[in-house]
Amino acid sequence: xxxKNINLLIPQEPDSPRVKKLKKILPVICAVLSxxxxxxxxxxxxxxxxxxxxxxxxxxxIDILEKKISDQKDIxxxxxxxxxxxxxxxxxxxxxxxxxxxxxxxxxxxSSDIEISTVNVNGxxxxxxxxxxxxxxxxxxxxxxxxxxxxQKKFSKMEAKGIVRDKLAKYLLSVTLIADKSLLK
Amino acid sequence: MxxxxxxxxxxxxxxxxxxxxxxxxxxxxxxxxxxxxPNFMRAQEIYSEQKQLSGKLSVLKVKDNDLAxxxxxxxxxxxxxxxxxxxxxxxxxxxxESLDNFQTKTGVTILRADFQLGNISTNSxxxxxxxxxxxxxxxxxLEVIGGMPQISRFIESLSDLSGRLFTxxxxxxxxxxxxxxxxxxxxxxxFYPLPTTIGSVxxxxxxxxxxxxxxxxxxxxxxxxxxxxxxxxxxxxKNLFE
Numbered sequence: 001x002x003x004k005n006i007n008l009l010i011p012q013e014p015d016s017p018r019v020k021k022l023k024k025i026l027p028v029i030c031a032v033l034s035x036x037x038x039x040x041x042x043x044x045x046x047x048x049x050x051x052x053x054x055x056x057x058x059x060x061x062i063d064i065l066e067k068k069i070s071d072q073k074d075i076x077x078x079x080x081x082x083x084x085x086x087x088x089x090x091x092x093x094x095x096x097x098x099x100x101x102x103x104x105x106x107x108x109x110x111s112s113d114i115e116i117s118t119v120n121v122n123g124x125x126x127x128x129x130x131x132x133x134x135x136x137x138x139x140x141x142x143x144x145x146x147x148x149x150x151x152q153k154k155f156s157k158m159e160a161k162g163i164v165r166d167k168l169a170k171y172l173l174s175v176t177l178i179a180d181k182s183l184l185k
Numbered sequence: 186m187x188x189x190x191x192x193x194x195x196x197x198x199x200x201x202x203x204x205x206x207x208x209x210x211x212x213x214x215x216x217x218x219x220x221x222x223p224n225f226m227r228a229q230e231i232y233s234e235q236k237q238l239s240g241k242l243s244v245l246k247v248k249d250n251d252l253a254x255x256x257x258x259x260x261x262x263x264x265x266x267x268x269x270x271x272x273x274x275x276x277x278x279x280x281x282e283s284l285d286n287f288q289t290k291t292g293v294t295i296l297r298a299d300f301q302l303g304n305i306s307t308n309s310x311x312x313x314x315x316x317x318x319x320x321x322x323x324x325x326x327l328e329v330i331g332g333m334p335q336i337s338r339f340i341e342s343l344s345d346l347s348g349r350l351f352t353x354x355x356x357x358x359x360x361x362x363x364x365x366x367x368x369x370x371x372x373x374x375x376f377y378p379l380p381t382t383i384g385s386v387x388x389x390x391x392x393x394x395x396x397x398x399x400x401x402x403x404x405x406x407x408x409x410x411x412x413x414x415x416x417x418x419x420x421x422x423k424n425l426f427e
Contacts, residue, residue, distance in 0.1 A: 026206030065245040091318035122355035
C-alpha cells in the first residue's frame with residue numbers, strides 16, 4: 001500500500017491586503033513614535049535641569065541687587081522727589097511771561113515829545129497804552145515808529161482810539177495792538 | 186474550553202505584530218500625556234519666567250549703576266531748596282518771605298499784595314489747579330513801584346528760582362510824572378504736594394534731561410535756606426517822635 005500523508009496542520013487563511021499593510025505600517029509607526037517620545041522626553045529633562053540651575057543663579061543675583069538698591073532708598077528718594085519737583089517747575093516755566101522785552105520796546109516809543117503814561121498787557125499779548133504827543137508832527141513820528149514795529153512783526157493789529165486834542169494842542173490817544181509772543185518772554 | 190483558548194492563541198499569533206505595535210503606540214500616547222506634555226508645559230513656564238527674570242535683572246543692574254552715579258548730597262541739598270521754590274502746601278509764609286527778599290534784592294517797593302482768601306486760610310477751600318502743570322495755584326495780585334530797571338529785575342526775580350516761584354499772567358504799568366513806574370501784576374504762586382511713594386525696588390530710575398539738571402543746579406546755587414526759624418523780625422518805630 002502506498003504511504004499516505006495526513007496533513008494535520010490546518011492551512012492558514014492568507015492575510016487580506018489590509019492586514020498585510022497594517023503588519024508593515026504599524027511597527028514602523030510604533031518605532032518612530034517611541035523614538036520621538038524618548039528623544040523629546042530626555043531633551044526636555046535636560047533643558048529643565050539646566051534652566052533650573054540658571055533660574056536659581058539669576059534669582060540669587062536679583063535678591064542681592066534688590067537688597068543693595070533697598071539700602072540706597074534714601075538716595076533714590078531724594079533723587080526722584082527733586083526730579084519730580086524740577087519737572088513740574090519746568091512745565092510752569094514753559095508758559096511763563098516776563099513782559100520785560102515788551103516793556104522795553106514800548107518804552108523806546110517814548111521821547112521828550114511822546115509820553116507814554118500807562119501800559120496794560122495780558123498773557124495773550126494784547127497791549128493797550130496811552131500816549132500823549134506834544135504836537136501833530138510828533139504824532140506822525142509815533143505812527144511811523146509803530147509802522148516800523150509792524151514791518152518787523154513785533155506788533156500787529158494796531159489801532160488808535162480816543163484821539164483827543166487838549167488845550168495845549170497835545171494829542172492824547174490810546175493805542176491797542178497785539179505783541180508778538182517772543183516779546184512776552 | 187481548550188478549543189476556545191487554542192482559537193484565541195491562534196488569533197493572537199496571527200495578529201501578534203499588529204497587536205504589539207498597537208499596544209506600543211497606545212503606551213507612547215499615554216506616556217506622552219502623562220509625562221511629556223506636563224514637562225513640556227513646565228519647560229515653557231521656566232522659559233517665560235527666565236525671560237522675566239532676565240528682564241528684571243537687567244533693569245536692576247541698570248538701576249544699580251545709575252544709583253552709583255547719583256550724588257546723594259547734591260540731591261539732598263537740591264530737594265531741601267526746591268521745596269522752597271515749590272512748596273508742598275500753600276505756605277503763605279514763604280510767599281511773604283520771598284516777596285520781602287525780592288523787594289530787598291531789586292529795590293522795588295511792594296505797595297500791596299493780595300492773595301485769594303479761602304485758598305490760604307482754610308484747608309477746606311477748594312484747590313485750584315494749574316492748567317499747564319500738575320501744580321496747584323494761589324492767585325496773587327501785586328502792586329509795586331520803582332524805576333524801570335528795578336521793575337525789570339523784580340519781574341525776573343519772580344521766576345529766577347531764587348525764592349518762591351511766581352508767574353505773571355497780566356500786568357499794567359503807570360508811568361508817573363516823577364519817572365517812577367507803578368506796576369500791577371496778576372499772577373500765581375504754586376505749590377505741589379510731593380508723592381508719598383517712590384516706586385518699587387525694580388522700577389527704573391527716572392531719567393534726567395539737561396533741562397531738569399539745569400533747574401536743580403540753578404536752585405542749588407540761588408536758593409539760600411535761612412539758618413534760623415522765627416528770628417528777629419525788624420519792626421517799625423516804637424516812638425513816633427524818633
